[in-house]
Amino acid sequence: MENNYAFIDGANLHKGIENLGWHLDYARFRVWLREKYGVARAYIFIGFIPSKKELYLQLEKAGYVLV
Numbered sequence: 001m002e003n004n005y006a007f008i009d010g011a012n013l014h015k016g017i018e019n020l021g022w023h024l025d026y027a028r029f030r031v032w033l034r035e036k037y038g039v040a041r042a043y044i045f046i047g048f049i050p051s052k053k054e055l056y057l058q059l060e061k062a063g064y065v066l067v
Contacts, residue, residue, distance in 0.1 A: 003038075003040060004037055004038045004039045004040060005039065005040065005041045005042070005043065006033055006037070006039045006041070006042040006043065007043050007045070008042060008043065008044045008045065008064075009045055010044045010045055010046035010047075011046070011047070013044075026058070026059060026062055026064070027058075027061075027062040027063075030042055030062045030063045030064060034063075041065055042063065042064050042065065043064070043065045043066075043067050044059060044064045044065070044066060044067065045067045046059075046066060046067070
């Protein structure tokens, strides 16, 4: 399990969580992926909006690879 990778569609994840009325802690989600599934790299496919720069920095700090 040490070589598992996750490929996450950021828009679908965000909308799915939003439609359920939930809030996702992306940092904790990254830890869960690592601990539960041994995910070594989590790629998150996300569009670029210049005003969301802080979000991108937080995701990278949490351990995601932004695509």
